[in-house]
Amino acid sequence: MKKESDLIAAQFLPLPQAMFHILVALAEKDQHGYAIMQDVAARTGGKLKLSPGTLYGSIKKMLEDGMIQEIETRLGASSDDERRRYYRLTRFGRQVAAAEAERLSAMLSHARATGLVPKRT
Amino acid sequence: MTPTGFPTRLYRALLACYPAEFRNEYGPEMLELFRFRAQKENAALLWMELLADIAYTAPKEHLDVLLQDLRYTFRTFARTPVFALTALLTLALGTGVNTAIFSVVNAVVLRPLPFPQPERLARIWEMNQKLNIPFFSTSVLNYLSFREQAKSFEAIGAYGGANVNITGAGEPERLAGGTLTSSLFDVVKIHPISGRCFRPEEETPGRGRVAILSEKLWRRRFAGDPHIVGRSIELNGAASEVVGILPDSFRFPPTAEIWAPMPIDAAHENRGNHVVTTVGRLRPGVTLAQAESEMKTIAAGLGNTFPQSNEGWSVRMATFYDWIVPEEIRTALTILLGAVGLVLLIACANVANLMLARAAGRSREIAMRITLGAGRSRLIRQLLTENLTLGLAGGIAGILLAFWAVAGLKRILPPSVPRVSEIGVDGMVLAFALLVSIFTGVLFGIVPILQATRRDLAGSLKEGGRGSISSRPILRNTLVILEVAVGTVLVIGASLMIRSFVNLHNVQLGFNPDRLLTAQISLPRRKYPQAAAIAFYQDLLDRLKSASGVTGAAISSGVPFGAGDYTDMPARAAGDDGRSSAEQTQADWRIVSDDYFKVLGIPLLRGRFMTRQDAAGRPIVIVSAGLARRLWGNQEAVGKELEVGDARERLTVLGVVGDARNNAVSDEPSAAMYFPASAMTWSTMTVAIKTDGDELKAAELLRRKMKELDANQPIFNVRSMEQWVAANAAEPRAYTFLLSIFAGLALLLACIGIYGVLSYSVAQRTSEIGLRMALGARQWNVLQLVIRQGMFMVAGGLLLGLGGALALARLIRGMLYGVSSHDPQPFVGVSVSVLLIALAACLLPAMRSTRVDPVVALRSE
Numbered sequence: 001m002k003k004e005s006d007l008i009a010a011q012f013l014p015l016p017q018a019m020f021h022i023l024v025a026l027a028e029k030d031q032h033g034y035a036i037m038q039d040v041a042a043r044t045g046g047k048l049k050l051s052p053g054t055l056y057g058s059i060k061k062m063l064e065d066g067m068i069q070e071i072e073t074r075l076g077a078s079s080d081d082e083r084r085r086y087y088r089l090t091r092f093g094r095q096v097a098a099a100e101a102e103r104l105s106a107m108l109s110h111a112r113a114t115g116l117v118p119k120r121t
Numbered sequence: 122m123t124p125t126g127f128p129t130r131l132y133r134a135l136l137a138c139y140p141a142e143f144r145n146e147y148g149p150e151m152l153e154l155f156r157f158r159a160q161k162e163n164a165a166l167l168w169m170e171l172l173a174d175i176a177y178t179a180p181k182e183h184l185d186v187l188l189q190d191l192r193y194t195f196r197t198f199a200r201t202p203v204f205a206l207t208a209l210l211t212l213a214l215g216t217g218v219n220t221a222i223f224s225v226v227n228a229v230v231l232r233p234l235p236f237p238q239p240e241r242l243a244r245i246w247e248m249n250q251k252l253n254i255p256f257f258s259t260s261v262l263n264y265l266s267f268r269e270q271a272k273s274f275e276a277i278g279a280y281g282g283a284n285v286n287i288t289g290a291g292e293p294e295r296l297a298g299g300t301l302t303s304s305l306f307d308v309v310k311i312h313p314i315s316g317r318c319f320r321p322e323e324e325t326p327g328r329g330r331v332a333i334l335s336e337k338l339w340r341r342r343f344a345g346d347p348h349i350v351g352r353s354i355e356l357n358g359a360a361s362e363v364v365g366i367l368p369d370s371f372r373f374p375p376t377a378e379i380w381a382p383m384p385i386d387a388a389h390e391n392r393g394n395h396v397v398t399t400v401g402r403l404r405p406g407v408t409l410a411q412a413e414s415e416m417k418t419i420a421a422g423l424g425n426t427f428p429q430s431n432e433g434w435s436v437r438m439a440t441f442y443d444w445i446v447p448e449e450i451r452t453a454l455t456i457l458l459g460a461v462g463l464v465l466l467i468a469c470a471n472v473a474n475l476m477l478a479r480a481a482g483r484s485r486e487i488a489m490r491i492t493l494g495a496g497r498s499r500l501i502r503q504l505l506t507e508n509l510t511l512g513l514a515g516g517i518a519g520i521l522l523a524f525w526a527v528a529g530l531k532r533i534l535p536p537s538v539p540r541v542s543e544i545g546v547d548g549m550v551l552a553f554a555l556l557v558s559i560f561t562g563v564l565f566g567i568v569p570i571l572q573a574t575r576r577d578l579a580g581s582l583k584e585g586g587r588g589s590i591s592s593r594p595i596l597r598n599t600l601v602i603l604e605v606a607v608g609t610v611l612v613i614g615a616s617l618m619i620r621s622f623v624n625l626h627n628v629q630l631g632f633n634p635d636r637l638l639t640a641q642i643s644l645p646r647r648k649y650p651q652a653a654a655i656a657f658y659q660d661l662l663d664r665l666k667s668a669s670g671v672t673g674a675a676i677s678s679g680v681p682f683g684a685g686d687y688t689d690m691p692a693r694a695a696g697d698d699g700r701s702s703a704e705q706t707q708a709d710w711r712i713v714s715d716d717y718f719k720v721l722g723i724p725l726l727r728g729r730f731m732t733r734q735d736a737a738g739r740p741i742v743i744v745s746a747g748l749a750r751r752l753w754g755n756q757e758a759v760g761k762e763l764e765v766g767d768a769r770e771r772l773t774v775l776g777v778v779g780d781a782r783n784n785a786v787s788d789e790p791s792a793a794m795y796f797p798a799s800a801m802t803w804s805t806m807t808v809a810i811k812t813d814g815d816e817l818k819a820a821e822l823l824r825r826k827m828k829e830l831d832a833n834q835p836i837f838n839v840r841s842m843e844q845w846v847a848a849n850a851a852e853p854r855a856y857t858f859l860l861s862i863f864a865g866l867a868l869l870l871a872c873i874g875i876y877g878v879l880s881y882s883v884a885q886r887t888s889e890i891g892l893r894m895a896l897g898a899r900q901w902n903v904l905q906l907v908i909r910q911g912m913f914m915v916a917g918g919l920l921l922g923l924g925g926a927l928a929l930a931r932l933i934r935g936m937l938y939g940v941s942s943h944d945p946q947p948f949v950g951v952s953v954s955v956l957l958i959a960l961a962a963c964l965l966p967a968m969r970s971t972r973v974d975p976v977v978a979l980r981s982e
Binding site: 059085 | 153177182185
């Protein structure tokens with residue numbers, strides 16, 4: 001039986017691509033907006049560059065839905081960093097990200113089963 | 122960090138596309154991000170990306186806010202269903218009546234006429250100032266002269282009315298029809314949907330055995346037969362070939378269903394016989410005034426060449442629009458639109474008051490939200506969303522109401538209002554309803570919004586939840602004062618109209634329309650030459666008179682208010698010495714059978730009625746008292762001679778009868794002459810049957826008697842005289858009815874407004890009233906207190922309203938009959954009524970205030 005929070009997390013699936021990338025970027029460490037953008041760009045080999053409207057629109061939505069939270073200041077932040085807002089993944093955000101990853105992975109294995117995608121060696 | 126350069130400033134400006142809340146929250150970071158990227162990335166690519174980003178995400182953010190506000194709105198409305206429903210109904214009523222009346226204005230006044238370049242189309246009348254004839258038809262010969270000489274027109278055409286009997290396949294039927302010149306099609310540029318127009322050579326008498334059907338007739342009588350063009354049909358007993366079908370937008374004359382070419386035999390036409398309607402299409406660039414001045418010159422020339430027929434005759438013109446949609450109708454509709462606009466204003470004021478009352482209750486919530494950081498603009502946006510939602514919901518309900526109201530309006534409005542059949546809810550009307558909804562949403566919302574967001578926060582929070590609006594009741598009271606004022610204006614306007622209508626109803630017609638059936642008969646000349654027609658009618662009248670239930674029967678070339686042919690011609694008093702007076706007067710004339718006056722109840726004042734034997738003797742005439750007075754003053758008219766028409770035929774006056782109204786209930790009786798039907802009949806005659814029971818049942822009798830005489834002769838235009846008279850007053854009746862409804866609605870809404878404000882005020886002042894009662898005030902004192910507050914508003918509104926009503930009365934002066942726009946009676950009467958009705962509205966909340974229990978009221982503090 002799934003937990004109630006898992007059921008709630010399932011309601012957000014499928015997650016918009018930008019949101020999933022942001023959740024992944026925040027999984028390792030708290031980051032500010034610009035760093036998230038760079039992280040995502042690096043992770044996708046420069047193919048996905050989050051534009052400001054999409055980035056902050058997603059951040060706003062995810063804050064409202066409780067997937068991420070804003071943290072006051074990061075420990076050991078430089079003075080330049082202080083003006084920026086940092087975001088941290090919440091437990092719920094982690095659940096949503098995991099559920100989305102599971103969904104994608106299930107889809108991938110279906111694709112492999114049909115021979116659409118080569119099997120992993 | 123790079124200094125703030127132009128690109129940064131530009132990007133900052135572009136951020137204004139986002140909702141304020143979002144911008145305030147993330148704007149600085151987005152700007153920061155922009156600066157970073159601007160340093161590193163290709164400027165052109167970056168800008169392309171950013172512009173696309175803004176175009177995509179900014180509307181999304183706005184939509185987000187909107188959905189959020191809508192959810193909040195619906196939650197709020199669900200919490201206060203009575204408020205929401207009251208507001209919704211009030212707005213639906215306001216938008217509904219406005220949309221309905223606008224649909225009339227749209228179809229009748231605004232929609233362009235169905236002709237190419239309608240602004241170049243002109244109606245051409247002849248006129249004669251000396252004879253006091255402001256508008257008159259054209260004679261065929263004058264039409265030909267105009268067409269030949271005028272340079273201002275691309276084309277001039279003419280048409281006349283010509284009803285026909287259609288026989289052959291199916292029941293014989295009488296059809297409204299017309300005769301057209303071939304050039305008319307070049308003027309109006311409406312082309313047949315099938316077949317062709319008439320050709321010029323078909324105007325030659327005897328060569329025009331062709332006909333064009335209206336689309337309606339084609340569908341109705343010929344079941345839309347696709348092969349009808351080229352076939353032969355039987356009209357007035359002779360074969361005619363159908364050459365075309367015209368669309369229903371071709372309305373010359375308005376009710377015609379079938380057309381024949383106008384036969385023009387210039388050698389035998391009479392230039393003084395004004396029988397055709399002439400219209401023209403102006404050349405591009407020629408103004409109406411230029412064309413009119415050219416036509417006047419031509420008319421003056423004709424006057425010199427043909428003084429016998431044309432002396433004193435000139436021309437006047439109007440655009441098709443002014444001709445088809447006369448100014449009186451535009452004025453009447455504008456007044457109705459104004460009236461419903463005022464009803465909408467009252468509805469808005471009521472809803473605004475509801476909102477204010479609710480805002481007072483919500484002041485704590487709003488103060489809390491402001492304190493919690495909701496920006497003022499965000500709050501205004503939220504409230505505006507609420508208002509617009511309410512406005513639009515009211516609008517949608519109003520449109521549903523309008524569909525229903527439009528169906529009713531089409532029944533109420535008489536056929537004399539042009540284009541009534543085209544009234545409907547179309548895109549233009551929907552756009553209007555939408556605009557009205559938005560307008561009302563903003564209008565009733567703006568005051569509460571300003572009030573709600575300007576309030577002193579600390580005060581609201583301290584007050585423990587009780588709204589503080591009662592400290593500033595001025596706004597709400599002002600709204601009620603305005604409502605009463607507007608209501609008063611409309612009620613006075615309506616009562617003036619009602620009085621005018623009653624006057625019209627009570628007017629002395631000069632004849633008795635009671636239990637009188639009228640119907641028309643048209644005997645074809647070919648089958649019934651003059652003598653045969655006279656014999657036919659005498660036989661018919663004899664048969665009718667001997668039938669049971671009939672107390673009298675007569676024929677006439679036209680009955681008052683009826684569809685008959687009647688027109689006027691000049692009449693002069695003939696002197697004993699063989700000379701005649703230079704003075705001539707225009708007199709209505711009609712041909713009547715001997716019993717006509719008895720059947721219509723027109724009294725004989727002097728002399729005697731005619732008999733059938735009079736036809737044999739010298740030409741005689743019966744004149745109305747008005748004509749006798751005009752020609753001979755106080756002298757005895759019986760036995761005197763008068764000259765009629767341009768041919769100056771001499772007739773001896775046999776009798777003088779009472780004046781009867783002829784054309785309009787509101788027109789004074791015209792001078793009239795009656796010629797004996799025993800000497801001649803007109804091609805179409807009206808039969809009038811007086812019965813001792815239900816006159817409409819006599820129609821069957823008439824049909825039966827007609828069949829006995831000639832089975833192929835239809836009767837048509839079968840109406841009771843009462844129906845003719847009622848149809849004549851149909852326009853004032855419709856306007857009076859509608860204005861009364863709107864006035865009643867306005868008064869009702871204003872009373873609801875008074876009631877609402879006082880109820881709220883009583884609720885707000887519970888503790889004050891409790892305190893007063895604890896300190897010894899009697900119930901009567903409290904009652905007085907509340908009523909005084911209410912009636913103070915009412916009195917203010919009434920004073921304002923009386924001023925407005927004076928202005929309205931001046932505006933509708935032209936629509937009033939027998940009522941002075943300054944008649945004090947309706948002003949006084951309505952004032953008293955409004956005061957009494959308003960007092961009733963005050964009384965309910967006032968009674969409630971007296972039931973305040975001081976102990977309970979004071980404990981709740």
